Amino acid sequence: MVASGWEVYEPDRDVQGSQWALDREGLRRAAVEARADFEARRRESVAEVRAELWLGAGPSRRVRAAAQRAGLRPAEVLAQLAERVVVEEDGTVSVPPFMPSR
Template identity: 50%
Template sequence: MIWSSEDLARDLVRRSSAGGLTLAQVTEAVSEAAVRERETLEELRSPSSRVQEPFGWDPEELAERWAARHAEWRRILALMQASGWGTYEPERDAEGTLWAQEREDRRAQFLARHAAHREQVSDGLRADVWLSARAGRLIRALAARTGLTPDQVVAQIAESAVLSDDGTVSVPPFTPR
C-alpha cells in the first residue's frame, strides 16, 4: 500500500500532535518544516542531487514530503488561529479526522484484498526468507517503485528463475507486474 506525501504528512503530524500541542509548538513546527522544505529544494536543485546511490533517498521525494508536512502544519496553525484554540488536539480537527478515517478505510481495504490474495495462493509455498541488508533494501526499493509488496517482488523473481543443466540459477531480465 502506497500513501501519498500528503497522507504521510497528515499521519505524521496527527501522531506527533496526539498529546496536544500549544500554539507556540505548532508555530515552531511550521518554522522547522519551512526550513526543511527550503533545504530539500536547494538540495534538489544542486548538481550533487543527480549523483545518488541507486536505492538511496530520492531528493525529489524528500522535498515533496517536506513540502507536504509544511502545508499540513500551516493548515493546523490557520485552523488554530481561526478557531481561537490555545491547544491543537487532533480529535477536534474535523478535516484531519476525516482524512485519518479515509486513510484507515484504504488501509483496511488493502489488508482485505491482501488477505484474499494470500488465501487464493495458499496452495503455493510459504517461506520466511532472511536477506542481507543490501538485498532487503533492493527488494523494498523495487517494491516501492512497482507498487508491489516485497513478498510479491520476491515471488516474481523466483517465478522467473531458470535452472540450467549445470545447476546454476539465473534470473533473466523481466518487468515486475
C-alpha cells in the first residue's frame, strides 16, 4: 500500500487481492455444490449398500465365468447373488442355487 501511495486499502484497486478473493469464492461455491450433491446422493441411496469386494483367484474366476455365460458383468452376478442370500435363525448364511440372468 505504501509503495502504491494508498492511504487506505481499496479492494477495487487491488487486482491481485481481488482475483484471490474471486478464486476463493469459486472454490467455496464448488465445495458447497459438491457437498449438496453428496448429500442428495446419500439421501437417494439410503436403502442401498455399496461395497468393494476383493475375491481370491478361484472365486473370482468362477464369478467371471458365470458372468460371461450370462452376458453380465461380474458385479451384476454378485448383486444377484446378494439379493438371494438367506440368513437362518442360527446365523448361517446360504444362497439357493440360481441361474444369473439379465
